[in-house]
Amino acid sequence: MTRTTRTHTLTFGRPVPGAEPGPDGRWRLTWTGTAVMGILNVTPDSFSDGGKHAALDAALHAARRMRDAGVLILDIGGESTRPGADPVPAHTELDRLLPVIRALAGEGVVLSVDTMKPEVAAGALRAGAHLINDVTGLRDPEMVRVCAEAGAPACVMHMQGEPRTMQKNPVYADVVAEVHGFLRAQAARVLAAGVPDVLLDPGIGFGKTLEHNLALLRATHALTAGLHPVLIAASRKRLIDYLAGVPDAAQRDPGSLAIHLHAARQGAALVRAHDAAGHVQALRVQAALEP
Numbered sequence: 001m002t003r004t005t006r007t008h009t010l011t012f013g014r015p016v017p018g019a020e021p022g023p024d025g026r027w028r029l030t031w032t033g034t035a036v037m038g039i040l041n042v043t044p045d046s047f048s049d050g051g052k053h054a055a056l057d058a059a060l061h062a063a064r065r066m067r068d069a070g071v072l073i074l075d076i077g078g079e080s081t082r083p084g085a086d087p088v089p090a091h092t093e094l095d096r097l098l099p100v101i102r103a104l105a106g107e108g109v110v111l112s113v114d115t116m117k118p119e120v121a122a123g124a125l126r127a128g129a130h131l132i133n134d135v136t137g138l139r140d141p142e143m144v145r146v147c148a149e150a151g152a153p154a155c156v157m158h159m160q161g162e163p164r165t166m167q168k169n170p171v172y173a174d175v176v177a178e179v180h181g182f183l184r185a186q187a188a189r190v191l192a193a194g195v196p197d198v199l200l201d202p203g204i205g206f207g208k209t210l211e212h213n214l215a216l217l218r219a220t221h222a223l224t225a226g227l228h229p230v231l232i233a234a235s236r237k238r239l240i241d242y243l244a245g246v247p248d249a250a251q252r253d254p255g256s257l258a259i260h261l262h263a264a265r266q267g268a269a270l271v272r273a274h275d276a277a278g279h280v281q282a283l284r285v286q287a288a289l290e291p
């Protein structure tokens with residue numbers, strides 16, 4: 001079996017669209033090859049799509065289009081994490097997220113919520129979300145407790161620093177060893193505390209220079225050789241501008257796809273994308289071309 005046709009599993013402590021119940025009382029979502037996590041930012045200020053889905057009907061329309069295109073997971077965000085972003089209070093984030101989650105909860109797609117705040121995660125999971133995507137890598141023990149109690153798996157992402165300052169002067173002795181080491185240690189800690197499963201994400205663009213990002217992307221195979229499914233999320237990020245001269249973030253889908261097809265060949269279980277339909281199409285074609 002090649003890396004692009006490998007089978008991946010994510011375990012949940014409660015029922016989830018598409019997941020099968022197991023004898024241990026848990027539900028397993030299984031897929032083959034690299035699936036797409038579609039991005040739905042319901043924020044006024046996200047770096048490439050801020051304000052586009054702020055109205056509920058626009059958000060639901062975009063979500064349903066991604067679902068129909070074949071994404072496995074929708075990742076809904078109510079706070080921008082772009083470099084320099086100002087934090088928003090939990091109640092503002094919840095006001096943005098909850099109507100979208102409630103409307104989509106019965107619609108047959110797995111819902112991830114992109115949040116750094118345990119109280120937002122708890123409210124989102126109560127409203128029907130299934131998975132928590134925390135760019136701080138569940139460093140807050142309260143976030144671990146919330147996920148464990150709700151039976152929700154989590155995406156553990158690596159970030160050096162915090163969004164407001166992370167791009168100032170990131171320094172590593174060995175970026176691949178440090179990032180992979182952090183992810184493996186966090187995975188063990190979080191699973192031991194009762195979170196049913198984890199996705200691992202090296203956090204492209206989060207406290208990393210272009211060279212750091214490239215080293216991590218080239219080493220994706222080392223992370224996918226481990227026990228946990230890996231998510232790569234480079235969609236429309238600034239490294240594409242550095243590599244190909246595309247200052248307008250909304251024009252970076254071709255570069256995003258190039259990175260994500262590379263990640264798929266290195267065994268990534270998921271790629272997180274704004275152009276979800278384009279990614280589903282390209283990944284299906286790539287998988288068919290594998291010997």
Ligand code: HH2
Binds near residue numbers: 045048081233
């Ligand atoms: N990147 C962003 C947001 N969430 N989550 C994970 N797991 N990995 C990432 O690399 C990641 C993420 C930033 O992208 P986006 O959501 O498009 O923008 P913003 O944070 O400005 O809303």
